[in-house]
Amino acid sequence: QKEVEQDPGPLSVPEGAIVSLNCTYSNSAFQYFMWYRQYSRKGPELLMYTYSSGNKEDGRFTAQVDKSSKYISLFIRDSQPSDSATYLCAITTHTGNQFYFGTGTSLTVIP
């Protein structure tokens, strides 16, 4: 069983839509959760970081963690064409020695 599974997409939405990106993980030892955005031929760029169940909001982005269900989500409100990228979830344990990444979801926002 993989440590983290991510809905692969691809997703294509009209500008202004709400986007929901999701990952599930297998082990309750994972305590820290991140979302990264990756443009083509660039490194992953940190969007959101959280370690507790519940919601964390930053502008148009909301990260949601449900530790009881081992489920994490990223919501993008009022999506823009510039949001078109691949979104990666990442998780780690309390040691932080190894971070596990989802396979990524490719998002296209159509003007």
Added chain:
Amino acid sequence: EPEVTQTPSHQVTQMGQEVILRCVPISNHLYFYWYRQILGQKVEFLVSFYNNEISEKSEIFDDQFSVERPDGSNFTLKIRSTKLEDSAMYFCATRGEGASGQPQHFGDGTRLSIL
């Protein structure tokens, strides 16, 4: 905003040759990582490094791979005898002290092409 810098951006090498990929971490960061991303596939963990020691390594990080911090600033990944399947993007990531899950910051990667 401080950033992780990787050089070269693109490296083309003959199979069997040695390559060294370089990373300059964000200045106060002490935890270092290397990842690999084969075209169209997921980001895969290779190795983590702290206090001049490997903290953890994956199955991919076999005897052909090594890491070091030769001069207190650069963090390098060496592949001793490259294979065709080593062709990938290699990303360096670093993070600072504090909560173990403090997030990593990535460089823009080195694209390694093995001929």
